[in-house]
Structure formats: C-alpha cells, structure tokens
Amino acid sequence: MKTLFLLLLFCHVSSAVKHSLKIFRTGSSGVPNLSEFVGSLEVDGSLVGYCDSNKNIVEPKQDWVKKIIEDDPQHFQWYTQECFQSGPNIFKVWINNLKQHLNQSGGVHILQDISGCEWDDETGEVNGFNQFGYDGEDFISFDLQTLTWIALKPQAVTTKLKWDSEEARIKVKEIDLTKIFPGLLKKYLVFGNSSLQRKDLPSVSLLQKTPSSPVSCHATGFYPDRALMFWRKDGEELHEDVDHGEILPNHDGSFQMSVDLNLSSVTPEDWRRYDCVFQLSGVKNDIVTTLDKAEIRTNWVSPSEFPAGAVIGVVVGLLLLALCITGLFIWRRNNNGFRPAYTSDSSASLSHRNSAPN
Template identity: 60%
Template sequence: MKGIMLLPLFCHVVFPVKHSLKFYLTASSGVSNFPDFEAVAVFNEVEVAYYDSNIKTTELKQDWMSKLIGEDPQRWERNRLNCMDYHQVFKEETDTFKHRLNRTGGVHVVQQMAGCEWDDETGEINGYQQYGYNGEHFISLDLKTLTWIAPKPQAVTTKHEWDKDESRNEFWKSFVTERCPEKLKKYLNFWKSSQQRTDLPSVSLLQKTPSSPVSCHATGFYPHRAEMFWRKDGEELHEDVEHGEILPNHDGSFQMSVDLNLSSVTPEDWRRYECVFRLSGVNDDIITKLDKAVIRTNWVEKPLDLTIPIITAVAVFIIAAFGVTVYIKKKSERLKLKYFTVSFNVLGALTLDFELMF
C-alpha cells in the first residue's frame, strides 16, 4: 500500500467555502490509445496532477503546485516509484474483479475514487473511498462501520475479504478523514497566498491591414480576473466590438484581446476612442488611446507595379519599329539603293554593325 502515500501530493484546493479533493485511479485493458494505469487529481473538475503508465512520471497541471512541491529531484523520483508500485497493487485488484465477474476478453475499466470534503466554516469533514467497474458502482467503504458495501452479488466475496482486513480499512479511514484534509488545508493557504500576486500586462494596438479591426491586446497579466473594453468619449462601447477569451501563457500569466471595427469611423474621430484594461484588485486602469502612430502591423504597402506599363511600352516600341522598317524597305525599293555595312569600335571594346539604307 505504500504507493498510496503519493496521493496527498496531488491535493488541490479552491476558494469556495466547501473544499473537495478527489483522486481517480484507473486501470484498463482492451481500450485502444489508453494507458494501462493512470492517476488524476481533480478539484471542482479542475485537474491539478497526472500520472500514467506510459509517461512514468508525475505531471503537475498548475503553476502554484509546481512551486509548492519544488524541484527536489529525489522527491520527484520517490513520486515516480510510488506510482509505479501502486500500479501493480491496483492491477492485482483489477484482475480479481474481472475473475469474480467472469470477464475475460473485451474492455475492462476499473476505477477507484478516494477523497475528502472540508467545510472551512463549519469544520465538517467527509471522506469517501469506492470502486467502479465499467462505469458501474462495484464496492465502497462505510467509514462509520469500517465495512464494505457491495451493491452487486459479484462483489460480495471481495466485501468479506476486505472486511477482515482491518489494517487496510483503518488506513483508508485515516487517509480520507485525516491525511487528506490536513494536506488540503496546507495547500489552501499556499494557494491563497499565490492568488495575492498581481502582474500588470503590456498592452498593444494591433492591426492586420488598414481595413481590418484594431485589436487591443494585453498579455502577461495575473491573475485571470480581468476585463478589457473599448470606449468612446468615456462611454463603454458595445457595438462594433468583439471580445476575445482570456487565454493562458506558458509562464502562468494570461492574455486577452478586444477588437474594434473602425469601418464607419472617420480619421478625425479616432482621438475619441480608447482601450481600457482593468485587473481585479488594482485601482488604476491601463488606458491606451487609439493612435495610428502606435498601431503595430505586419502589413507593408505594396510598391507600384510597373509590369503592365513596361509591357505596353515594349509592345508600342516593337510595333513602331516594325512600321519604320516596312516604310524604309518600301522607300529603298523605290530608290533602288543597296545595303552596306559600316563597322566601328566604341571605346575600343565594343563593335557595332549597322545596316544603313539610303
């Protein structure tokens, strides 16, 4: 059971009054493109840590969690070995379930869910430990009697075996009612302190082409509780405005944008518009005036295309030359003049041959 010791490292907390922490362990067979074993830590439907038998290492999904656990390589190695050990324990339980359900081939998915709930106003703590098989409830632990509840006849044999295993039952009771809440409270305090951080963004005006909307883009702010909008003469605009979603950056900060359609705005009225960024907990807004001089764009004005005029000029020259040639030939026939060639050197480097007709 030592693999279970990894689970408290996955604890996650959030800001509501009642905090719930769940650990999902899943073993499967016959499922394509899915690992044999995975462990996921989830709080209020938010995944905070992950491990599977393919990657064989723990992945933390929240930046604050990574900072809490730190970069101790020995600790991370212990985490990895604990997960690998519990993989074997859980595999044995899965094989037992399949045998007692008389299931051999096909798809098999066994899931264990253990967790705790803590109300930080009343102090009430609830814990749960249960198993499911192929999406159906299979067996669960009654923490008051320390006996297992078997809703299916196929789980009765497992119930009797586990009821006798007092050390196993005491461990689970301690884990879901003591260890899990203790870790949860510790992580709650760390999470709250991390939320006090505020980072102001850099704000830029962007435009793809002169006819495109102007995008007011803010990046690098934290936390994500922010809003951004365009206003005209001090009044917030709702028409010709498109709001983008708040997106995460790789460093844990966030970015967002809001577009303004200027197709019906004259250049003289641009000075009446401004972009406003507002971060929760910060008194001063970041205001960016709509100014063509500060707009950043990748658009480059195309140079004048002289291809067609050049082609036209060449064509006219050829036609004119042809007309002159015909005229001269006719004239030479009338005068019965002969051709002769004159050669001369230009700067001693170039020899030009001219056919002169008189």
C-alpha cells in the first residue's frame, strides 16, 4: 500500500546537493464542502502531483510526470487506487479511532500527514521522516533511529503505545523511509532533470515604504528554493537590525524572498558600506546589491513634493461643484416655488364653507 501511495503523490526536487520528496495527505470528517481526502507530492518544493477524492481527479503537475504515466500506465492505476480507495479508507479509520481514544463524539476533525525523505547526492545520506497532525496541532511522529513513535502531546500517548506494538507496520514504515521514498526521489530526479535541477537567478530590488521604514532587499523568480539572502556591512554578515522573511512560491513555480534592514541608526554617509547578498545553491557567483538611495524603489511621495497645482485643481473643482448644486437648488425654487398651505383665496373659501348653514 505504501508503495502505491508514494507513487500516487509524486515528489519534490531541489538543488544540487540535497534533494527532498514530501508527500502531504489530509483527511477530514464533518467538514462541509471539503474533500474527505486530498494528497499532493512535492520534489524540492515544487508541486509534482495532486489528487482529490471528492472531485475524483488525479492530476500530474509536470510534463515529465505525464511522460512517465504514458510510458508506464500502471503508474496511473497506482495513483488512482491510493487516492480513491486506500487513502480515504485508511484516513477514515484513523480519524474514527482517534475520536474514540479522545472521547470525541462528533464535530469537525482533520488529520494531516507529511512523510518523505531528504537525500544528499554527494554523501548518499538519507533522512526519512513522518509526522501527523490532528485538528491543527502536532500529534505524533516517527523516530527512524529507534523505530518508535513519539507522542507530541499527552493525548497521543494511547496512539503511540498502539502503533509501537504493530511490528509489521513499523517495518513497512522503515522500508518506505529508507528505500521506497529515496528510490522514487532518484527516479523522478532522472526523469525531471531538466526541470527539477535547473538554476534560475532572480531579479533583486531594494524597496522602502517610507523614508523611516526598513529597506527591503527583495529577490523574485529564482529556482530552486535552496537560497540564502542576507545583509552585510563592510563585508561582514549582519545579524542585528535584520529581519529575514520566508521563501515563498510564485504562481509560475519559481520562488521569492526578502530580508529587511533597519537603518534608523545609520547615517546617510554610511549607506554604501552596506550591501545585500543573494546566494543560490549550486551557483558559484553571488548577486550583490549595494545599498544606494538612488536605487531604492518606493511609492511614497513627500508632502512638500506633492504637486500644488493638483491640490488647487481639486479644491477649485469641489467649489465649482458646490456652486452648481446651490445654483440649481435656487433655480428650481424660483420656478416651482414653495407652495404655502393656504392662500388668501383659499382662506376665504374655507371661511365661507365653514360659515355656510347646515
């Protein structure tokens, strides 16, 4: 079953030294409009495949994966079996068991699983991992060194004891993490070599919201996600007054990241002593951007620089609009008039009617 599952999900390849395969599975109970089971497979942070049991789809996300399926139709059969049969059924059983152990009768419950491996193609070292989360919290993880489960919260102890006693399951888990997953990772690296092992350098920009805001060094469009970016002063890496952002995916499969530098205590004369360095794994030359005020991009405009003509134009326009509305109001009143409740004629008529004999 594990072999079928890991094939179903596809993998994630990264840079030249270390590569990783990550399989994500999510099962749910009592959640309206949410699929009971979804799975995805990443290689080095790039989505390779996806499946959704409710939508009845198994979708390769890379052309080279489609080529594998064309050459080996059994691949697709394995994917569909895991997504529409094995995966949903197993997760449903696991969720029901957890609800019983935790004395939960109903409600909304979500079980998440991440498993896979990292492989160092220089040393050959393989590190496998498997961890579960339940209802949004870390729950239990597998220790490959001791071949036992680790309870990540007190409520998981019962599950740990039960799973530790299942020797056959532990043996399958060990084979998955040390042989099956690394084998699949290496296979996908071969088939997807041109895509997964490419090196795309980013465009790097200096950004700042206001003159008192930190300066952000922003890199976007790089691949893979094995990258570092930091600020230096006089060639030495800075750690203080620096805020590192996370590496985030772009819609086209590339990545972006930023690192902010607080310049509140730096004089303008010292700015050029600072530079931003971007390093991409597997690429020899760094991208170095010197801190230069002239190169900083910002949307901020000083009030003193804001065009006075535009302000005067807006004010004059509002005044003209107000005059037009007032003039229209007066014109309509003069032409239509405010009709009083009673005129002299109507008063006389009313008086006459009131004095008429009954």
